Structures are given as structure tokens and as C-alpha cells.
Amino acid sequence: MQTIRIKRPSDDSGTERAGPGPGRDLAPLLAGAATAVGVFGALLALVDSGSALRGPLALFFLLAAPATAIAAALRGLEPFGRTLAAIAGAVVLNMLVAQGMLAVHRWSVRGGIIAVTVISCALLLLSRVTVKPTKR
Numbered sequence: 001m002q003t004i005r006i007k008r009p010s011d012d013s014g015t016e017r018a019g020p021g022p023g024r025d026l027a028p029l030l031a032g033a034a035t036a037v038g039v040f041g042a043l044l045a046l047v048d049s050g051s052a053l054r055g056p057l058a059l060f061f062l063l064a065a066p067a068t069a070i071a072a073a074l075r076g077l078e079p080f081g082r083t084l085a086a087i088a089g090a091v092v093l094n095m096l097v098a099q100g101m102l103a104v105h106r107w108s109v110r111g112g113i114i115a116v117t118v119i120s121c122a123l124l125l126l127s128r129v130t131v132k133p134t135k136r
């Protein structure tokens with residue numbers, strides 16, 4: 001069996017960090033915007049709105065919420081691998097929720113959104129409790 005080697009950043013690498021500038025604070029801004037879009041999509045789906053944005057924004061929420069939770073648990077991996085694993089895990093989670101709801105004859109859009117939200121929040125909380133932050 002092959003082990004996964006986790007690369008930890010070293011402080012004495014000799015590379016300089018990016019100084020303050022126009023692109024430095026873009027990541028938190030994009031994360032906040034994505035969160036707002038996802039929450040808005042979930043709310044549109046929960047209130048059964050007739051808006052044309054309901055479908056795409058709800059789909060964005062259904063992919064982004066579990067992907068974020070899975071990516072938080074895999075923060076020791078390289079960015080490309082973590083992104084790929086998080087998106088694949090989000091698709092698998094959505095399929096398992098849909099298949100489980102169809103198997104018990106309880107399929108509904110609201111139920112699916114709520115189930116994915118609860119599972120994503122549980123994964124995120126478990127990853128925060130069990131994964132120790134790395135020292136930098």
C-alpha cells in the first residue's frame with residue numbers, strides 16, 4: 001500500500017511572500033461571494049421560488065457545500081489534488097443522498113437541500129475537530 005506524502009511549507013525556503021497589493025486579499029473576497037451565492041441558491045430552492053436563478057444557484061450550492069467541507073478535511077494535500085478529490089466527493093455525496101431518498105420513496109427538493117446541508121455541516125465540523133492545524 002502506498003502512503004500519501006504531505007508536503008509542509010518551510011519557513012526558510014528563501015522565497016519572499018507577496019507583499020501588500022491589489023491581488024492579495026482576493027481569495028477571502030471570492031470565498032465570501034461564493035458563500036453568499038450558495039446560500040441564496042439554497043434559500044431560493046427551499047422557498048420554491050419561480051426565479052430563473054433557482055436551478056443554477058441551487059446546483060452551485062449542492063456542489064460547493066460538500067466540496068468545501070471535504071476540502072477542509074483534506075487541507076494537507078496539494079491544491080490540485082485536494083480540489084479534484086473535493087469535487088468528486090461532492091458529486092458522490094449528492095448521488096448517495098438522492099439514491100437514499102429515492103430508495104425510501106421520500107424524494108423532494110427541500111429534503112435534498114436540507115440533507116446535503118446537514119451532512120456538509122457535519123463533515124465541516126468533524127474536520128475542524130479532528131484535524132489539527134499545522135504550525136507555520
